[in-house]
Amino acid sequence: QSKHLCIKLEDLSGEVRAWVDKHPGWSTLTKSIAMKWLDEGLKNRGITRDLSWGVPVPRPGFEGKVFYVWFDAPIGYLAATKAWADKAGENWQDWWLDAKDIYYTQFMAKDNLPFHTIMFPAMELGTRQPWTMADQIKGFNWLNYYGGKFSTSSKRGIFLDQALELLPADYWRYALLAMAPESADATFTWEQLQIKVNKELADNLGNFVNRILKFANSRFDGQVPEGGAPGEPEQQLETDCHAALEDLHQHLSNLEFRKATGALNALWTLGNQYIDVQAPWALFKQDKDQAAMVIRTCINLIRVYAIAASPFIPNAAQTIFDALHLSDSERVSPLKATANFSVLDPGRAFDVPPPLFQKLDDERIEELRSQFGGQ
Template sequence: MSERILVAVAWPYANGSIHIGQTAGAYVPADIFARYHRMKGNDVLMVSGSDSHGTPVTLEAENRGISPEEVFEHYHAEFLDCWDRLGISFDLFTSTHTENHTEIAQDIFSQLYENGYLYTKTMLQPYSEADGRFLADRYVEGTCPHCDFDGARGDQCDECGRTLDAQELIGIRSRLSGDTPIFKETEHFFLKLTAFEDELLDWIRPQAHWRPNVKNFSIGYLEGGLQDRPITRDIEWGIPVPLDGYDGKRIYVWFEAVIGYLSASREWATRRGEPDRWKDFWQSEDAKSFYFMGKDNIPFHTVIWPAMLLGYGGLNLPYDVPANEYMNLEGMKLSTSRSWAIWLPDYLDRYDPDPLRYVIAAGMPETSDSDFSWTEYVRRNNDELVATFGNLVHRVLTMSYRNFDGVVPTPGRLDDDSQALLDEAERRFREVGENLALCKFRAALMEGAMALAQAANRYLDRKAPWQTAKTDRIATATTLWTAMTVINCLKKALYPYLPFSGEKLHAMLGFEGSVADDGWDWSPTDLTSGQSLQKPAPLFQKLDEAIAEQETERIGQQR
C-alpha cells in the first residue's frame, strides 16, 4: 500500500548563493529521500522556496544599494538554476514573496490570535540613534552569553544553536553603523509558547525513530523552559500584520517562513488544478511529513512550528525531523562572511553534479559534524566512482558489447559463485531500501550499494571473462550476464544518489524511459538476454590529483 510522504526542505535566505554546507545539510538528503519514495510508488510532495523576507535579504540590499526585491529575485532565479543542474527534484520551489503565502501566513496569525495564543506586550528593542531606527535581530550582533562566541546574532547563536533575545548579547553593536544601540520600548505580538510546553514534551518523548541528536536537543530545549517569543518587528519589508492599527509592523521572518511548507503545498495543489490536494499531505492520518534542515534550525521545526500547528489546529505535526549536523570545509567551519565556502553555482559551472552528490552522501553529517576536502573529493571520485563502480560498468558492458554482438548475453547454468552474487545483490538492495526509509543515507550508500559494487568487482576478477572469452563462450556469457544483472541492480540502488549517471547507464543497458519509471523493485529477470546495448561510454571522469590543491587555494576567493 502506497504512503503519502511530504518532504519539507529548509528555505534558504535569498541573500546569497547556496554553499556546499547547505547542500549537505538539507537539499541532497531530501532529494535522495524523495527520489527513493517516488520509485517506491509512494505519493510524494517535495516543497521549499526562497525565504525572501528575512533580514539577511534587507541587509544585503542595503549593502548593495538596491531594493530587497531585487536581491530576492536575483538569488531566487539562481537557486532554481542550481536545483536543476544538481538534480534537486522539487515538486515546487516557490518563495515567501507571493500573495498565496501572504494570505496563508496572515490566516495562521489571525487564527492563533483568535485562539488566544498571540498577545501584545511592550518590549525593549535595540534602537540605533546613528541609524535612526529600530534594529531587527540580525541587524545586531555581539557575544553569546551561553558559549562566548563573538558574532552571535540578536535572534540566535550559530555556534551553540541557542535562540537568543537581543538584550542577552554582550557588547551588542549595530551591523550597519557599528554603534552601540540603546533599548527603547515598542509594542509587539508574542506567541504564547509556554502554553504548549507540556504537550510538546509528551509528543517528542515517544519519537523512537528520531535521530538521537535531534530528539535529545529538542527535549533539552523544552525542559530548559520555553519563553513566549515576539513574532512582529518594526520593519518595512515583509508581511503586514492583518489587524488594524499596526501599519508599521511586519510579521517576523522566523514565524512566517516555516508557514512556507504549508503555503507551498497549497500553491502546488492550486497549480495542478486540484486546490484541495494539499490536504492529503497535511490532514490525512496516514500522511507522514519529513523536515530536512541543518541542526541550527532544529528548535524551529521540533518546537516552534509544532506549537504553531497545535495552536492553529487541524494540521499534522512533523513525523520526523532528520536534521543534519554541520559539514565543515577543509577542517574549518564554513563562513559566508569570510567566503570560506564552496559556492554551488561555481562548482556546477566546472564539474559534474553526481560526484558532488556522491561525496556529500558518503560523508553526510547525520549524527556528528563531518568535513569536506578537495583531496577527499578527488579520492572518492577516482577510487570509488571511477575505479570501483564506473570501471565495473565499463569492463562488463565493453566486453559484452564486443564479444556478444552488442546485446545482453544468454547465460548458461549458474554456478554457486554466480548465484551467491545474485543473492547478495538481493540482500544489499533490500538493505539499501530499509536504510533510505530510515534516512540513513550514508549507510545505504556505503554499506549497501558500494559494498555490492566491490563484491561484483571481486567476482569479475575471480571469473576473468577476458581470459575465458578465448576458450569458453558459455562461461563468459554467464559471467557477464551475472555481472550485468548486478549492475542493473546497482543502477536502481544508486539512482537516488546519482540520477544523471543512472539515466546514462539505463540507456546503455538498452532500456527506454527513465530509471524512476521502473520502480523500486529488482529481479535478475529484469535484464533480458538478447536485449540491445548501447555502445558503452565512461560514466565518470578521472580527475587530476593536482585539482585538490588548486581548488583548495581558490577557497575564499570566489563568491
C-alpha cells in the same frame, strides 16, 4: 517602547512535549535539542518585529510591523502547497488538514531544529485544527571546510552555484551524502571528494560498467549473450547482492545517508570481486558459453546497480538505463527485489555509453584547494 505580538509557548509547553514524546524514532540530535528547550522551560516568544521588510502584520495597531521570519517561514510550506495545488487542480488541504495518508519528513541543519520541533508545532497545536505535523525530522550537524566554517565574505569554501560549474551534480550528490554530518560535525576536503569520485564512482562503478559493456560489445555483437548456466558463484553473488540491498534499504529507511553510500559502494564491490575471480576475458578463450553466462550475469548486475544508485546519482543511472535500452518498468524495482539476474534476456541489444565519470587528478585538486582556500 514597542508593542508586539507573542506566541504563548508557556501555555503550549505540555502539548508540545507530548507531541515530541510520540516520536521515539527521531535521531539523537533532533530529540536532544527539542528536549533541551522543553526542559529549560518554554517562554512566550515575540512573533513580530519593527522592520521595513517582511510580511506586514494584518492587525490594527501593528502598522509598520512585520512577522518574525521563523513565525512566517513555516507558513510558507502550506502556502507553497496551495500555490502548487491551485495550478495542478488539486486540493492543498488533502495534504495539510486531517490527512491520513501522508508521511511528513523534514530535513534541516541543527540550528533550525528548535523552530521545527518547538515553534512550528506549537503554532499548529495552538490553532486547534488537525494540521499535518511532521512524522520525522532529520537534523544535520555542521559540515565544515578543512576544520573551519564556510565563509562567503572570506571566499573560503565552495558554494552551490560555483560547484555545479566545476563538476557534474552526481559527483556532488554522492560525495556530500558520503560526508553527511549526521552523528557529529564533519569536514569537507577536496581530497575526500577526490577519493569518492575516483575510487568509488569512477573505479568501482564506472570501470565495471565500461569493462563489461565494451567486452560484450566486441565479443558478443552488442547483445546480451546466450549460453552457459548459472552455478554456485552466481547463486552466491545473488545472495550477497540481496544482503547488500537489504543494508541499503535499511539505511535509507532510517535516513542514514552516510551509511547508505557505504552500502551502495559495497554493492558495487561485489561485481568487481565476481569478475576478478571469473575473469570472463580469459574464460572466453577456453569456454565461450561460460563466458557468455558470466557477462550476461554482469549486464543484469549493471541494471541492479543503476536502480540502487538512482537516488544518489540519477544522471549516471539514467545513462545506464538508456544504454541498456530498459523499458520504464525495467527501470524501477523495490530494492529488496532488485537482485534479479534474469531480467535482461539473451539477444537484447545495448549500447556502450561514454565513461560515466572522469577522475580528478592531484593537480586539479590542488588548484581547487588553492582557488577556494579563502583570503
